[in-house]
Amino acid sequence: MALKQISSNRCFGGLQKVFEHSSVELKCKMRFAVYLPPQAESGKCPALYWLSGLTCTEQNFISKSGYQQAASEHGLVVIAPDTSPRGCNIKGEDDSWDFGTGAGFYVNATEDPWKANYRMYSYVTEEAYDATCLV
Numbered sequence: 001m002a003l004k005q006i007s008s009n010r011c012f013g014g015l016q017k018v019f020e021h022s023s024v025e026l027k028c029k030m031r032f033a034v035y036l037p038p039q040a041e042s043g044k045c046p047a048l049y050w051l052s053g054l055t056c057t058e059q060n061f062i063s064k065s066g067y068q069q070a071a072s073e074h075g076l077v078v079i080a081p082d083t084s085p086r087g088c089n090i091k092g093e094d095d096s097w098d099f100g101t102g103a104g105f106y107v108n109a110t111e112d113p114w115k116a117n118y119r120m121y122s123y124v125t126e127e128a129y130d131a132t133c134l135v
Helices: 058-064 068-074 120-132
Strands: 004-011 014-023 028-036 047-049 077-081
Touching: 014 058, 014 068, 014 120, 028 058, 028 120, 047 120, 058 077, 068 077, 077 120
Parallel strands: 047 077
Antiparallel strands: 004 014, 014 028, 028 077
C-alpha cells in the first residue's frame, strides 16, 4: 500500500500528519490523520482510533478538539480516519446529510449499489489499521 503524506505540522512537541491512499476496500482515495506524540520518536506508544460522527472528515477532530495537548502529555498516538468513502459517484450518495457521503456508520453495506464502496467496518478494522502501521 502506498501512502501519500498530505501534511505534517508540529503540535505540542509531536506531529499532526494527514495521509491519503487508494483504498482497496472502498475503491476510492481515502484520508486519515495521525498524531504522533514526542514519545513516538524514541519508542512505541499506545494508539487510539477516533471515529467521528456524521458528515465529518479526518479534519473535524484534529482541527476542532485540541486533543493533541493531552495526547502529547500521555504519549498517545491518535488516528482519525474519514467517516465514509467520498467521490464514488453512486446515485443518491450526496442527496442527504445522514446517508451516503459523510455517513458511513462504520458498517459494511449489504445492498447494491452501496455494498461495493461502503465497507467502512472492513476499512477501519483492517485496511486503515494496516495503513497506519506504515506511518
